[in-house]
Amino acid sequence: MESSINRGSFRATVEAEHRDGYCENCEAALEKEFYMDGERKRVRMICPKCGGQGRLIAKSVSIQAPSPPQCVRIKCLVRFASAIAFCGLLTIYHRKRFTYAERNRHKKIPQKYRTGENSPTNIRQAIFAIIKLTIIGGTRQWHKLKLSQTPG
Amino acid sequence: MAQTQTVTDTGIAELILLWREESATGMESIVALEMATPCTAAVGSTFADPADTAIHHTDSGLELAAIDTVGGDTTNTAGDTITFDHIFTATATKNVAGIHACNNDDDVAFVECCFNAVIAMEDTDTLTIDGEVVVDQA
Numbered sequence: 001m002e003s004s005i006n007r008g009s010f011r012a013t014v015e016a017e018h019r020d021g022y023c024e025n026c027e028a029a030l031e032k033e034f035y036m037d038g039e040r041k042r043v044r045m046i047c048p049k050c051g052g053q054g055r056l057i058a059k060s061v062s063i064q065a066p067s068p069p070q071c072v073r074i075k076c077l078v079r080f081a082s083a084i085a086f087c088g089l090l091t092i093y094h095r096k097r098f099t100y101a102e103r104n105r106h107k108k109i110p111q112k113y114r115t116g117e118n119s120p121t122n123i124r125q126a127i128f129a130i131i132k133l134t135i136i137g138g139t140r141q142w143h144k145l146k147l148s149q150t151p152g
Numbered sequence: 153m154a155q156t157q158t159v160t161d162t163g164i165a166e167l168i169l170l171w172r173e174e175s176a177t178g179m180e181s182i183v184a185l186e187m188a189t190p191c192t193a194a195v196g197s198t199f200a201d202p203a204d205t206a207i208h209h210t211d212s213g214l215e216l217a218a219i220d221t222v223g224g225d226t227t228n229t230a231g232d233t234i235t236f237d238h239i240f241t242a243t244a245t246k247n248v249a250g251i252h253a254c255n256n257d258d259d260v261a262f263v264e265c266c267f268n269a270v271i272a273m274e275d276t277d278t279l280t281i282d283g284e285v286v287v288d289q290a
Contacts, residue, residue, distance in 0.1 A: 007288060008288070010158075010159040010164070010285060010286070010287055011285070011286045012157045012158055012159050012263050012265070012283070012284070012285045013157065013283065013284050013285075013286075014155075014157045014251065014263070014265040014281065014282070014283040014284075015281075015282045015283075016251075016265075016267055016271070016279055016280065016281055016282075017279070017280040017282070018271050018273070018277065018278075018279050019277065019278050019280070020274070020276065020277050020278075021241065021275075021276030021277055021278055022276070029276075030278070032220075032239060032241075034220070034221070039223075040221075040223050040225060040235060041221045041223055041237075042221060042237050043220040043221055043237045043238070043239055043280075044239070044280065045239055045241075045278050045280070054277075054278060057277070058271070060155050060267045060268050061155065061268070062155055062157060063154060063155065091154035092154075094154070094155070094268050095154060095155075095268045095269060097268075098267070098268035098269045099268070099269040102269060102270075102271060102272055105272070
């Protein structure tokens with residue numbers, strides 16, 4: 001009997017962290033440092049005086065699509081559809097969060113929008129978070145527009 | 153647009169060259185992609201023709217450079233993962249839409265990544281890239 005074992009596909013994951021070049025504690029210029037993280041050799045920008053890092057502006061997050069359903073029962077398909085919907089909403093949330101953090105790099109905004117941590121864990125939370133980001137992002141833009149239109 | 157990242161067709165072709173004991177190259181370089189709006193990573197992208205209308209940065213600390221660290225790791229089965237870390241330090245105000253991880257001949261893009269949104273880099277800003285590719289996704 002002929003048989004073959006199928007393996008999964010290649011999966012790439014990339015995270016990008018955008019920081020400014022000065023220490024968040026003492027404003028000193030940062031230097032590149034290589035270090036060991038377990039057996040993995042890594043690199044980071046670090047303050048030579050206090051060991052601090054640059055101010056975080058925004059961090060991207062890599063979202064992987066959910067695995068396909070392993071059965072054809074209604075329950076499995078509904079669960080898969082739900083996972084797809086959540087993945088889509090989470091993607092929208094991170095896009096809005098990242099854009100908001102980049103646009104407000106010099107302003108004080110909640111740190112969760114810069115780090116991407118404490119992101120929504122279910123569909124309901126994701127919808128509320130997206131609406132909130134749309135409102136605060138839109139409010140700032142509307143405020144800017146109003147100021148730019150003010151004569152004198 | 154969501155962040156998208158993929159191993160390119162040319163990257164897989166390069167791996168197959170290695171299995172065939174033909175002349176193949178390893179991951180060694182990285183370059184930032186320049187585009188005013190977010191791009192979408194595609195398997196068909198090549199070193200010479202990145203995603204959408206993106207082009208390679210050619211200066212300002214975002215140009216083609218040797219990757220700071222490349223290593224191996226384990227995700228599902230022993231040695232199934234390649235990891236790479238790099239820090240770009242901008243020397244001018246530039247937009248970064250994504251990255252290409254390339255080979256040592258600088259003619260094959262193994263991995264293409266387009267970020268969630270365009271990153272507005274200013275002078276002295278740093279962009280730390282933490283990437284991995286899992287080949288065995290059992």
